[in-house]
Amino acid sequence: MANESATKMKPKAKKKKENGKPGVDKRGAEIVIDALEQEGVEVVFGYPGGAIIDVFDLINQSDKFQFILTRHEQGAIHMAEGYARATGKVGVVLVTSGPGATNTVTGLADAMMDSTPVVVISGQVPTALIGNDAFQEADVVGITRSVTKHNYLVKTLEELPILLKNTFHIARSGRQGPVVIDIPKDIQKHTLVNYAYPDKPELPGYHIQMHAPLEKVEQAWKLIHSAKRPLIYAGGGVINADAADELFLFATKANIPVTTTLMGLGAFPETHPLSLLMLGMHGTVYANKAVQNCDVLIAVGSRFDDRVTGKLEEFAPHAKIIHMDIDPSSISKNVKVDVDLVGDVKCILRDLNPFVERCDTEAWLPQLDEWKRQYPLRFVLPDNDLILPQHLIQLIDELADDNAIITSEVGQHQMWAAQYYTFTRPRTWITSGGLGTMGFGFPAALGAQRAFPGRQVINVAGDGSIQMNIQELATAMYYNLPVKNIISNNGWLGMVRQWQDMFYGKNYSATNLTLPARGAALSDASASDWMNAEYLPNFAKLAEAYGCWGRKVTKRGELKDAIRECLAGDQPALLDVWVAREENVYPMVPAGASLNQMIEGMA
């Protein structure tokens, strides 16, 4: 790459396309629109303002992409993330300077953690005012530097085309991630003569290795083949790489069990006998036991997050570790790796699969089956009419379309969705894993719905999280994006309450969302008290205020019908499900404990 780009470093020489076609004269704002079209963008999410008004002036003239006006810039960036995660394409956001740009920061951090390809185009105050504390000025490149894969402040009109090209290329290639391009208002206004959108990025310092060296692939295979208790630990990288088919071939041909991370759900069908479901803090007992007992651990596009490994010194103590990852800095960051395969997992698995034969797992698989029988995920329905959140997810699983896309907010409901929904295909589960951003799920669902208008998109929400971007109900209605919100309403910031319950002596500080007068008496969660409690807002009525279908359900006997009604039809809907208040998510490995120390919950 370095050699190739050696001749293309002079911006002046860029005025003609490589094929010699002369360019045209365009204003900066027109160049932005042209770049979006040339990059194949079909939808842009955003919010206008003075510093980007020149681009907005042109936004409805393109017949190549649709613009979706959100109700908050945070909504816009999570929609772009949801769109990107559902499709694999770059999600695009257009916002103004200052507060417009800073409102995207949480989404940028979220996309950075979860390797989601997103481009944010922000307006900036005119070049001459930069650094003057001008109206709505914020140092966007400074603020976003540590939460982006890369960012640019455009300094001259001449460099705008190539920086736009670079922006998209960086976001979608290698380890995908968010990129910001900040464009001063004067640059949007001025005209560049003889403009042509560049064919190629100019990034002499940017190298991506797609294939791992073949000797290493062979070395990895030898190690796998010699194993008696091999285990595949697949993560979000399999989804990023669209490598679920290659993973399936590898696992089934070699007869090796597969556990996935939260980000990897759907990378391997959970209906398959080799599936051990999720591992880690709230993973299954048998997946974690498999990790602790395996002799070769094959990490495929996963990054040894602390929610997965628990106490590092005691993680997979008997295993040699093979790690496939496109990002060299992921290798041996947390856990010392024995064979590193740096590259794209799709390429690596394609190189590996021809070697693969059936492994000797005859003794190992029955052991795992035994653990599956001994320690299943389970809950016990109470003999009253209370709804259990785990059961709610099971019913959603039962009633949702086969190809439904599930998004989630963050908290207990997210973990139950991960545990009790059966994921069988990639890109059907979109959640905030690395940053754990409450308020992510609903807008992400809208982005996924925009990508796939015909598919069912369900956001599994908590009563706390949903309020963080509830304003996007207006966006759902305005563009008729028929997302189904199902709120597991426990009247608590449940996941935090669970930690207070287990590790802070039940001191429920600042986690009760029911009205204080009555909520205070509710800590024993007597079913009838809770069902009569006052909760703000009344979600069903709030939905109705937006013109959206809304319903509240409190009784198990009515739940199935309520879900059916919610999922039916082609309109946005919100179902407020009042669940047992103080259920905890089990199994659980306490933070920092070893995977051997699982708390199983119910005796």
Added chain:
Amino acid sequence: MMRRHIFYVLVENRSGVLARVAGLFSARGFNIESLTVGETDSPRISRMTIVVPGDDKILDQVRKQLGKLIDVHDVRDFSMETHDIVNRELVLCKVNAEPSQRGDIVEIANIFRARIADVSPQSMIVEATGSENKIAGLLKLLAPYGIIEVARSGRVAMARGNNESIQNARAVA
């Protein structure tokens, strides 16, 4: 085991690049012992020399994280302990000097092949270039006179021979 590595890093000569590199260290809690930046023979490329203390794991992450930065064209690093590198720092040291002491100070400077950059009624500025040990030795001998002020450039370094060189020209036209 704690060691020290010297990294040379070729970076795009754009505003914000220094912040990016420095931010990488602060965000991950890595220490920088010394950092210098200067232009190379190409105006588009700057060269940073960064001395980093750390164990193998930290040094490995520094190397990989630097390599990940889009503005970084090339990264090399050498162990300060085991590699044959030319490693230099410039120091200016203002030292108390009564007229009667000037001769002694000039003599010390000569031993270290340092220069006298300024002479004032009560003080002198000694200018020296050299390796870490040489500079430390000089400062130690000047200390008894009373050091008023020291300015150090931070280290620049280069490996001996051709094999380990970064070819600036490779990355630019």
